[in-house]
Amino acid sequence: MPHDHHDHDHGHDHAPGALSPSGHPYRADQDGPLTRAQALEIAVRELMIEKGLVTADEIAAAIARMQARTPAMGAAVVARAWTDPDYKARLIADGRAAAQELGADIEAMHLLVVENDAQTHNVVVCTLCSCYPRFLLGPPPDWYKQRAYRSRVVIEPRRVLGEFGLDLAEDVTVRVHDSTADMRYLVLPARPEGTEGWSEEALAALVTRDCMIGVAVPRLPDPAPVAAAE
Amino acid sequence: MAERPPPQRMRVRAWGTKGLHARAPWYLRGKTGIVERRLGAYKNPEQLAYGLPAEPVPLYRIRFTMAEIWGDEAERPDDTIDAEIYEHWLEPIAEGDDHAP
Known part of the structure; x- marks a missing residue:
């Protein structure tokens, strides 16, 4: 029988510091008073x-x-901007209206779209709290809300990006965007080379959440699948 | 074609606001940047935070260099930080009146 072990108490009152079978700490029960x-x-x-x-x-x-909500909405916006220059111009001019064209549930927020190119890499943070374009990317990752990311990315963005696995060329300027007030930000990554003729759907699959925060850039799967090019 | 005027330079006021809801990050106070763009006017969050009647205040995106913010400690002097700052936190800087660190 899988659960027939008598060598430990199975009352599930996990002591602080106890680890799950996979070696992770249990989250403490929330027995404290309400805030x-x-x-x-x-x-x-x-x-x-x-x-x-x-x-x-x-x-x-x-x-x-x-x-x-998931990053799929943001990825659809990016893929459209890559394939339709008029859409891209509208997106840069008025991010909210352009995102709404594709059905984004964008409420009262304003959206600024910042574009990566060969000389510029953009990355987004909210040092005061954790402002994030949820209507395009869904709930933010935990690291985005933590003090380590929020304080370090304005001090040493290149080192932080390196820790995400993104090493930028010497001649690329980093622009950090601190989302301190009423704007929300979307990074428009550069379209990867080797994707000429790809469908919007195939392109969108390359655009991860991290690419749109600016801690990653889209990469082709290795080796590039022949089927994706149509 | 008319020449574009040089970007307007602004300094973030170095007010101390300990314990108050303020929307100008500490690390930018007293720092000088250029107006990257004007964003229109928004209700003052520092009044909204206390349930007070809030007036619309012009909001700017100010671009700072890493050298301006972190001095010699800057990871890369020419990299930049753009932040949204409300007008009451900004003072315009005349040409030649540079920030004395």
């Missing part, structure tokens, strides 16, 4: 449900909608 903000959120939410302003279903659906 003021948590208590306020619960109180307002319950009052709104009680007064019939929203239902619990609607709140769950809104959370699901936010969680369902």
Whole structure:
């Protein structure tokens, strides 16, 4: 029997510092008191449900909608910009309107699109908090919200990019964009060489979340699949 | 064609705002950059944060060099940081009136 071992307590009250079978620490149970903000959120939410302003279903659906956003929306925008020069011009001039053309659920935010080229590499951070274009990229990765990335990328961006596996040529200028106020940023990566004639769909598959934050650049799969070129 | 005027230079005010909600990052206070573009006017988040009536304030994107921000410690002097700064945090700099570090 797979679970018939008596050599340890199976009550699942994992001690602090205990490791899972795969060697990862267990997340501590959240047994502490609520913070003021948590208590306020619960109180307002319950009052709104009680007064019939929203239902619990609607709140769950809104959370699901936010969680369902993925970098695919941003990748579609980038692939269109690579294949349609008029679209790219509209995207640079008014990022929000151009993203909405492709169906991005962009709300009240403004979008600035910053373009990489042979001389320029752009990378985005929010040093004050963690502003991020969720409507194009989905929820941000944990590292984007952490102090290490937020403080270091404005001090030593080249070293940070190197740690992401991106070594920039000497003659490339790095432009760091600190998202301090009402704008959100999307990096428009340079289209990789060797993708002439590719479909938008095949191109979009090269555009990862990290490429659009600016800590990576799109790379062809190695070796380049013959099937992708149509 | 008319020549484009040189980009306007601005210095971020070096106000201390300990404990207050402020939208000018500490590491840029007192630093000088150029206006990269004007972004229009937005309600002042430093009033919104306290539930106060908020006036629209012009917002600028200011471009700083790494040399200006970090001095001799800069990883690469010519790399840049662009940040959005509200007008009340900026003072224009006349030509020749350089930031004395």
